[in-house]
Amino acid sequence: MKAIIVDDEKHVREAVKLLVDWQHFHIDTILEAQDGEEAIALITEHRPQIIFTDMMMPVKSGPELLEWLDRHYACGKTIVISGHDDFQLLRHTVKHGGVDYILKPIDADQLHDAVEKAIEAWHREENERNRQLQSNIEMNQIRPVYWEKILSNLVTEPSAYEQSALALAQEFGMDRSMNQCRLAVISMDTMNKELKQKFEANSDLLFFSITNICNEILRGTRSGVAFRYMNTEGEILILLYGASEPLTVLREIQRGLAAALRASFDIGLSDTRPFPAGLPAAYKEAKSALRRRNLLAKDKQIYQTANTPPAVQPMLSFSDYAEQIRLAVQSGSPEQIAKAAEGWINAVRTLEIITPEQLELWWNEYHVVRNRWLVDWFGDRQPELKSLLNASSPLAIPSDDGGSLSINQWQKELTEGLTELSKHLLKHQHQDNNVIYEIAKYIQNHYHQDITLQEIANHFYLSREYISRKFKQEFKVNLSDYLSDIRVEKAKLLLLNPNLRIAQVAGMVGYDDEKYFSKVFKKMVGLSPNKYRKVNQP
Structure with missing residues (x-):
């Protein structure tokens, strides 16, 4: 002090x-x-x-x-x-x-x-003073989120307007005399590479920056409000309701964003709709205009449904190239995989127009085909299958440094993804040929029998020591514990049937001695079989 x-x-x-x-x-x-x-x-x-x-x-x-x-x-x-x-x-x-x-x-x-x-x-x-300062900071952080929720809810549920009419009039000048509006959607999926990298670790800051720039322009013209749309991932909406010409305002916003962030954005714009009842339709129109834009265009534009008709072009389906790609993946040859992916990409290169709508269709086709392959190849190995199925990422437009669709980048990402899938397949095939995995399968299929290590050794013509050592190395657990885990998991399911006695369940999972079964079950589960049944009985 x-x-x-x-x-x-x-x-x-x-x-x-x-x-x-x-x-x-x-x-x-x-x-x-x-x-x-x-x-x-x-x-x-x-x-x-x-x-x-x-x-x-x-x-x-x-x-x-x-x-x-x-x-x-x-x-x-x-x-x-x-x-x-x-x-x-x-x-x-x-x-x-x-x-x-x-x-x-x-x-x-x-x-x-x-x-x-x-x-x-x-x-x-x-x-x-510090308490008041912290309170003000928290209020300033909460305030934008509050309005984002109110405005987002208005787009999906226009009937909610009455609850917030007074607050909206005081905050944004949306009084009851306002009966018309237009809605614009800023496309975030074709940002330039530099901006993506800059805000990669903090997307909230990016949305905050964009909405701030938009609202600074909108406040100056008293023509609307921009906000982050909370009902979808990664969208900024602009509600236009002032007397200013919407296209003029949106072009000024594009210039403002380019000057502040050194990045351009496509914007979809709806027709004039009644406020607030027409907001859901306006949102669909603005989105539709963006979905029909040509991703190959280098300049960012403002798209309207009326001037963005559906693209008419030759039909091109990924399914027509799927068999060739499947065989290349199964071959395990990176050269064959690259060649098969190139065949598909070369067909794409012949198109003059590629819309987000078309790209999404191809993406869905690819993942349906890919998931069918996974089930065929990994169906008997559920954990690995589940992991690969969950690895499917949402559609992200492969773009160049300027944010336009890059077919070269698309080819690179597709080839890398198929090559990685091929590696998983080869590993899976190798594991299937591995005798230890054959032993694991044998245990899974014969758990209800009186399986001993010696019996397994005789069946596979291997020494007990070799099996114990290799099994522990591969699965990180003793063979006997592996067998007990399977038996107990099966017993849990059987115990849900109230018509089966504990002794019957024990016999069905490979235990002749009911007391020994109960002892093992309680040690592994923490409850006796009878208690487990009572706790989990439907």
């Missing part, structure tokens, strides 16, 4: 410095001033928490300093040290926020108490 002593007499300043236990109050910086004017300069620069001041000083007096502090630095805590027992001076001190009024000669205990009171008051007010 910092303190300043203001007095035109040096011996008084020295006395205060000697009488206050600065270390006790955690004050490590002590400033000095000979008059109020010098004090104001030091207070402005250093902002001390505690201020000691005399009342009668040249240039600028103590009362004048108190008045200045009250207007410009009210958070500082002032202790007056004066040689004048004057009621008017005391009254002036209290009126302008002084903590205490001490008469000279200075009493050490009185000074100590005054400093303690001043510091307590400063800490109390500082905590309140």
